[in-house]
Amino acid sequence: MLDITTSRRGALALLLAGTALSAGAASAEEITLGALRLTSHSPTYIALERGYFADEGLEVELSFFESSAAMAVGVAGGDLDYGVTSITGGLLNLAQKGAVKVIGGALAEDPSVPGALILASNKAFEAGLTEPSQLSGKSFGITTAGSSFHYMLSRIAEKEGFAASDMQMKPLQKVGAIVGALSSGQIDAWVIQPSIAKRLIDEGAAHEIGRFSDYDPSYQVTAIFTSTGIAEGEREQTEAFLRALSKGVADYNAAFVDKTASEDDVSELTGIVHKYVSVDVPDDRFAKDMSEGSMRINEGLALSTTSVQAQMDWMQAEGLVSDEITLEMLVDSSYVDTM
Incomplete structure (x- = not known):
């Protein structure tokens, strides 16, 4: 005989669970992240697929670009919330206008690891x-x-x-x-x-x-950046984003740079990245690319401000950017661990 009381309790439990899930989904902060289909963006894909962004209450939508310059414009214009880009003249010009801020470091030359x-x-x-x-x-x-x-x-x-x-x-x-x-x-x-x-x-x-x-053993190749408005007005969101991405960096370095991850972990992470990068390349060839061709990404998204300053000095000497641009205009030091 059907226990109506139990059934009602079960239905109520399901309703409450569904309401909680809906509330959780509604509370997730939606952010748009720029990416290039390069292995240097692997931590982004790892953090997304392994749920590190979701664990921080972030729902991430990826937006793919063909160049770093276009990504910088996207962040400055509000079409993107965060991006990973090289330090270019375009980025510095946007920083001078007060539009963008670097909030972390990413890909870097490391003399102990084969680089560019x-x-x-x-x-x-x-x-x-x-x-x-x-x-x-x-x-x-x-x-x-x-x-x-x-x-x-x-x-x-x-x-x-x-x-x-x-x-x-x-x-x-x-x-x-x-x-x-x-x-x-x-x-x-x-x-x-x-x-x-x-x-x-x-x-x-x-x-x-x-x-x-x-020629440059400490070259800071890429950096994490956002709009000045987000850096100043969305601190909790930005710190959550950086924590999640840092976990992706740690997994990436362990698997492909330091070679301390298990074979199963390496295989899983290779598969994750291959979903987004060089999808037309056979699996075995892509696994070889990741194993033999991965450069270090700074742990904790630390930034070499010495390298960034050197790049800025060069651009200014070449007349590519204004002499008035300073490191403080570009980098929000409240987020950055320097090295």
Whole structure:
């Protein structure tokens, strides 16, 4: 015989549980996060898929971009809440206008870990371009003036004793376009993170002629940033975002950089990243890219302000940004652990 009292209690319990779930969903803060389909953005995908953002009460929507410059504009314009980008002239100009703030560090050169590689096209290599000292007069791929690629070229040129202006810089806007230009011999050289560089080398599309860490061993490649309005007005949300992303960083470094994670963990994390990055690449090739081509991302999203200042000084010396821009205009030090 059906116990009506028990049934009513069960129905009430289900109703209360459903109400609690609805309230929890409604209370989650929705944020939009900019991303590039690169392995350097792996912590974002790990934090999302492993529920670290959700654990902090954040519901994250990803918005994908082809370049860091476009992402910076998206944050400044309010289309994005947070982003991960290189320190570019565009970002500094937006900071001077009071639109954006850097709140953490991300990808970085580490002399103990293989970093960005300097590549020569097959055509240029066969013509004698076999080391960075021979880059003067050659063509070099960048996205835009003032980009990370432009900066890296300048550091190589400085140490090798020639001016970056002695090279033919080819602004191709997108990483994919530079890959195509290098592979087809339309440009002579490029410098890029190892996950992309090693694949080009293995496929016979380019040759390694140097390592960027020989020119700037502490280069802060990318940083975490947000709008000034969010940095100043949404502290709890921003701190929650950084905590969640930091957990993704820790998982990423353990699996792919420090090699301290279990095989099962590495396999799981590789699968997570592959859902978002190089989806057309076979699983075994992508696993090799992650294992052999992952650069360090700063634990706790610490930021090398020394490197950021050096990049700013270079842009100012090149006339790419105003001399009036200061580190304080760019970085919100209340969020950042410096190194």
